[in-house]
Amino acid sequence: SQKIEQNSEALNIQEGKTATLTCNYTNYSPAYLQWYRQDPGRGPVFLLLIRENEKEKRKERLKVTFDTTLKQSLFHITASQPADSATYLCALKGYSTLTFGKGTMLLVSP
C-alpha cells in the first residue's frame, strides 16, 4: 500500500540554524511533490512544489530536494526564525489526488 512518512516527533532547533525535514514515500510514482505549512487553527498553505525530474528547488530561505531513487524529499529552512515554527506537511500528487503525510512540527527557539 502507498505510504508517506514524516518524522512524527517535533524538531526543535535554535534560531539561525538550518532546519531539515524529511519526507519518505513507498509505492508511489508521484508526478509532483509539494510542501505545505500549517499553523495551529489554520488550513495548510502551499510553499513549494518540485517535479519528479527536478533535483532541487529554492524559494528565498526554503530549499526542497527530491530523490526519486531513494523515494525521499528533504525540506530545508536556512537561517530559521521563531516565526518559522509550524507543522510542515509533504504531499504527493497523483493524477487526481493529493495525499498528505502526517506532518512534522518545527519549533524554532530564540
Add this chain to the structure above:
Amino acid sequence: DTAVSQTPKYLVTQMGNDKSIKCEQNLGHDTMYWYKQDSKKFLKIMFSYNNKELIINETVPNRFSPKSPDKAHLNLHINSLELGDSAVYFCASSQAPGQGLGIQYFGAGTRLSVL
C-alpha cells in the same frame, strides 16, 4: 478577500443531530475538496468535486453527503452525528485534475465537536 471561506468556524452539537458546513471559493477553480483532520493531525481526503461532479469519494460513511450547487460552492451535510465525527474539516480548491500543478488552497477549517 478570503480565497476559500468556510462556515462555521466552530460547531458544537449533540450526538444524533444533523449539521451542515458551507464552503465557497473565489479563485475560479473547477475542483473542490473536503478533508478531515483528526486529533492526530492526519489530513485525509473525503470527497472531491470537479465542476459540480463527484470525482473522489473515499471510504466515508454515507451519513456524509457533499453537495455542489455550482463550481464555486461545496457544502458538506452530516446526518446522525457520532462522537467519532469530532475533527477539523477543511475545504480546499484547485485547478482541475490534469491542469495546473495540483496546488490546493485551503479554508481555515471548521472544528466540529460532537458531545
